Amino acid sequence: xxxxxxxxxxxxxxxxxxxxxxxxxxxxxxxxxxxxxxxxxxxxxxxxxxxxxxxxxxxxxxxxxxxxxxxxxxxxxxxxxxxxxxxxxxxxxxxxxxxxxxxxxxxxxxxxxxxxxxxxxxxxxxxxxxxxxxxxxxxxxxxxxxxxxxxxxxxxxxxxxxxxxxxxxxxxxxxxxxxxxxxxxxxxxxxxxxxxxxxxxxxxxxxxxxxxxxxxxxxxxxxxxxxxxxxxxxxxxxxxxxxxxxxxxxxxxxxxxxxxxxxxxxxxxxxxxxxxxxxxxxxxxxxxxxxxxxxxxxxxxxxxxxxxxxxxxxxxxxxxxxxxxxxxxxxxxxxxxxxxxxxxxxxxxxxxxxxxxxxxxxxxxxxxxxxxxxxxxxxxxxxxxxxxxxxxxxxxxxxxxxxxxxxxxxxxxxxxxxxxxxxxxxxxxxxxxxxxxxxxxxxxxxxxxxxxxxxxxxxxxxxxxxxxxxxxxxxxxxxxxxxxxxxxxxxxxxxxxxxxxxxxxxxxxxxxxxxxxxxxxxxxxxxx
Amino acid sequence: xxxxxxxxxxxxxxxxxxxxxxxxxxxxxxxxxxxxxxxxxxxxxxxxxxxxxxxxxxxxxxxxxxxxxxxxxxxxxxxxxxxxxxxxxxxxxxxxxxxxxxxxxxxxxxxxxxxxxxxxxxxxxxxxxxxxxxxxxxxxxxxxxxxxxxxxxxxxxxxxxxxxxxxxxxxxxxxxxxxxxxxxxxxxxxxxxxxxxxxxxxxxxxxxxxxxxxxxxxxxxxxxxxxxx
Ligand SMILES: Cc1cc2nc3c(=O)[nH]c(=O)nc-3n(C[C@H](O)[C@H](O)[C@H](O)COP(=O)(O)OP(=O)(O)OC[C@H]3O[C@@H](n4cnc5c(N)ncnc54)[C@H](O)[C@@H]3O)c2cc1C
Ligand code: FES
Numbered sequence: 001x002x003x004x005x006x007x008x009x010x011x012x013x014x015x016x017x018x019x020x021x022x023x024x025x026x027x028x029x030x031x032x033x034x035x036x037x038x039x040x041x042x043x044x045x046x047x048x049x050x051x052x053x054x055x056x057x058x059x060x061x062x063x064x065x066x067x068x069x070x071x072x073x074x075x076x077x078x079x080x081x082x083x084x085x086x087x088x089x090x091x092x093x094x095x096x097x098x099x100x101x102x103x104x105x106x107x108x109x110x111x112x113x114x115x116x117x118x119x120x121x122x123x124x125x126x127x128x129x130x131x132x133x134x135x136x137x138x139x140x141x142x143x144x145x146x147x148x149x150x151x152x153x154x155x156x157x158x159x160x161x162x163x164x165x166x167x168x169x170x171x172x173x174x175x176x177x178x179x180x181x182x183x184x185x186x187x188x189x190x191x192x193x194x195x196x197x198x199x200x201x202x203x204x205x206x207x208x209x210x211x212x213x214x215x216x217x218x219x220x221x222x223x224x225x226x227x228x229x230x231x232x233x234x235x236x237x238x239x240x241x242x243x244x245x246x247x248x249x250x251x252x253x254x255x256x257x258x259x260x261x262x263x264x265x266x267x268x269x270x271x272x273x274x275x276x277x278x279x280x281x282x283x284x285x286x287x288x289x290x291x292x293x294x295x296x297x298x299x300x301x302x303x304x305x306x307x308x309x310x311x312x313x314x315x316x317x318x319x320x321x322x323x324x325x326x327x328x329x330x331x332x333x334x335x336x337x338x339x340x341x342x343x344x345x346x347x348x349x350x351x352x353x354x355x356x357x358x359x360x361x362x363x364x365x366x367x368x369x370x371x372x373x374x375x376x377x378x379x380x381x382x383x384x385x386x387x388x389x390x391x392x393x394x395x396x397x398x399x400x401x402x403x404x405x406x407x408x409x410x411x412x413x414x415x416x417x418x419x420x421x422x423x424x425x426x427x428x429x430x431x432x433x434x435x436x437x438x439x440x441x442x443x444x445x446x447x448x449x450x451x452x453x454x455x456x457x458x459x460x461x462x463x464x465x466x467x468x469x470x471x472x473x474x475x476x477x478x479x480x481x482x483x484x485x486x487x488x489x490x491x492x493x494x495x496x497x498x499x500x501x502x503x504x505x506x507x508x509x510x511x512x513x514x515x516x517x518x519x520x521x522x523x524x525x526x527x528x
Numbered sequence: 529x530x531x532x533x534x535x536x537x538x539x540x541x542x543x544x545x546x547x548x549x550x551x552x553x554x555x556x557x558x559x560x561x562x563x564x565x566x567x568x569x570x571x572x573x574x575x576x577x578x579x580x581x582x583x584x585x586x587x588x589x590x591x592x593x594x595x596x597x598x599x600x601x602x603x604x605x606x607x608x609x610x611x612x613x614x615x616x617x618x619x620x621x622x623x624x625x626x627x628x629x630x631x632x633x634x635x636x637x638x639x640x641x642x643x644x645x646x647x648x649x650x651x652x653x654x655x656x657x658x659x660x661x662x663x664x665x666x667x668x669x670x671x672x673x674x675x676x677x678x679x680x681x682x683x684x685x686x687x688x689x690x691x692x693x694x695x696x697x698x699x700x701x702x703x704x705x706x707x708x709x710x711x712x713x714x715x716x717x718x719x720x721x722x723x724x725x726x727x728x729x730x731x732x733x734x735x736x737x738x739x740x741x742x743x744x745x746x747x748x749x750x751x752x753x754x755x756x757x
Pocket of ligand 2: 577578581584600687
């Protein structure tokens with residue numbers, strides 16, 4: 001047996017003995033020490049200072065700064081700005097936040113147009129597995145949900161945004177269910193809830209490990225059933241403003257024909273999701289193909305302020321073997337029902353339900369200190385022992401609760417009910433984003449931002465299950481607010497004046513950039 | 529994905545055919561990775577890269593038999609002699625508007641919206657086409673018989689890739705029927721959750737208002753010690 005197989009066998013052999021073992025939780029000080037040493041967010045050389053724009057002087061990772069300081073695709077040959085579409089509300093992004101926003105704006109009487117980069121529904125939302133946090137059990141309360149989230153967010157969360165998130169959770173769960181979303185139930189008909197990392201009580205509503213698929217399928221169908229015009233494969237590549245701090249529309253690019261499409265809108269809702277496909281610090285990612293941080297780039301260039309743009313979530317358990325599955329998420333929910341993390345010697349090294357930042361840091365520590373396992377492709381990781389779930393809860397539990405996971409691995413002849421799998425942190429979520437107020441409006445007037453593209457709600461670290469809640473609560477709020485605003489407005493001038501301002505700033509700061517942003521897609525094509 | 533382009537066969541490459549053109553690619557790649565590797569720019573036919581969005585339905589053959597098989601291209605590794613193609617940039621399909629808000633009896637309404645549902649001839653082609661292993665045919669029959677709960681459960685993992693649609697000899701769109709059943713089940717037939725309704729009422733009646741007011745006036749330290757309590 002080679003080292004890889006030997007280590008795997010050690011995990012299998014040790015399972016029975018480990019079954020009941022307790023792992024001490026980290027004290028606040030231990031956690032701090034662990035994060036400061038190993039968390040990718042605290043790696044100084046990965047960061048650089050933003051030289052232009054509203055957040056000038058602040059930092060974020062090289063990969064994001066490069067795009068924030070990039071050139072507009074319209075810088076060289078600006079199109080004729082005669083609008084092809086004139087609408088009340090332009091929704092940008094076809095994930096959960098965009099779909100929720102579009103539904104609300106439409107039902108408030110607005111004429112809504114949706115632009116998406118891929119198809120409606122091809123998003124991070126559809127990929128969510130673990131669940132959505134809502135405080136519904138009699139023991140629980142929105143206040144408790146608030147406290148857990150604040151602690152998880154390193155006390156940095158915008159408290160007004162957070163209070164609204166947790167307080168409106170139950171009403172939003174009901175809204176989803178009224179559209180036909182089916183969450184798992186207990187025998188007595190009540191919603192079934194599960195624990196998640198960093199939460200003091202079980203609070204996760206879910207649909208097996210297909211929660212995002214269930215949500216997105218229903219939301220997409222609901223949108224298709226309404227009178228909402230959708231332009232698929234037509235991402236926004238630049239905003240339009242009145243030249244005076246107000247967003248007035250956007251320029252889209254038709255990916256099939258390469259034509260520019262000018263949209264004039266009374267209000268705009270940006271819901272473009274996250275950044276995983278930027279592969280920050282070389283990490284693999286759990287995100288969909290279109291997660292390239294376009295929302296950050298577009299808003300920033302038009303003058304909106306960012307918040308916590310320097311913090312990212314590296315989900316502790318991304319698959320690293322086989323290579324074809326690298327980056328793919330193994331849901332945290334599997335750890336909440338007992339799956340353990342083990343190093344090359346088959347030893348546990350962290351309490352598995354610490355917050356994600358802490359668990360990810362502990363995994364990185366094991367690998368950096370030589371206690372990781374190397375894959376044939378040269379990646380390093382640690383074991384996630386899932387069969388333990390069946391040992392603890394009875395045979396068939398994995399198959400019943402995690403059918404998606406079982407299927408994913410079985411395609412590569414890995415039986416997760418028998419063997420452990422190899423994992424390493426995967427770039428998962430942008431904790432920050434465009435700064436918003438409680439109606440979802442950014443600092444650029446009439447530009448509303450919802451979902452993963454926004455920043456503030458989750459502070460510096462998002463808790464599991466809070467993002468699905470966020471996209472619905474704030475997607476809907478933005479939809480309502482944008483529709484209301486639009487109803488009292490006429491159309492405003494379309495200009496690209498913000499590009500000139502940007503150019504002036506760049507010149508003054510001596511910024512020269514060869515990057516054109518947003519990039520829309522990662523570059524995986526072999527040019528050789 | 530920065531593997532050098534393998535134009536000649538070496539020990540770790542496999543010979544594949546992509547849309548009729550022959551290529552050698554490293555073994556272990558998925559179909560989509562093989563397309564990138566051979567220089568294909570992709571916008572259509574790719575979405576989540578995790579087997580869950582249904583953007584990448586594909587058809588392929590392998591040397592051992594004549595059967596044209598179906599797969600999700602982001603989830604299927606290439607093998608020696610495989611010939612494949614993404615199936616369609618877009619599946620034309622009839623748009624059916626189902627207005628659940630105005631509906632009275634979804635189990636009857638299905639025959640108006642999707643009249644083909646009753647015409648299944650049991651050929652089972654849909655089930656064989658499904659890359660998620662769903663028993664599609666049984667699901668369609670559950671819809672026809674009004675057994676929405678069982679039918680909804682069967683379609684739980686449906687990613688709406690549409691591979692079942694063009695193979696149906698009765699022109700049923702089984703994935704659409706499945707989704708309709710799921711939504712109808714959720715809207716009309718699932719139990720209400722008493723915990724959820726109770727919490728909504730508490731919030732409405734202001735049960736937590738005093739606690740909020742006190743909490744939001746506290747310092748960080750006080751909040752931390754409260755949350756540890
Ligand atoms: C694998 C995985 C598992 C997860 N599990 C959970 C979980 O269990 N619980 C939880 O709470 N959260 C989970 N999350 C996080 C959560 O799913 C996402 O943060 C959330 O769904 C984001 O929703 P969104 O609508 O903001 O963005 P998305 O759902 O990503 O949608 C963004 C949309 O915008 C489009 N877009 C992007 N750029 C442009 C452009 N320039 N122009 C037009 N359109 C554009 C995209 O194509 C997409 O349609 C998970 C995430 C992943 C990746
Ligand atoms: S790309 Fe989403 S299923 Fe293949």
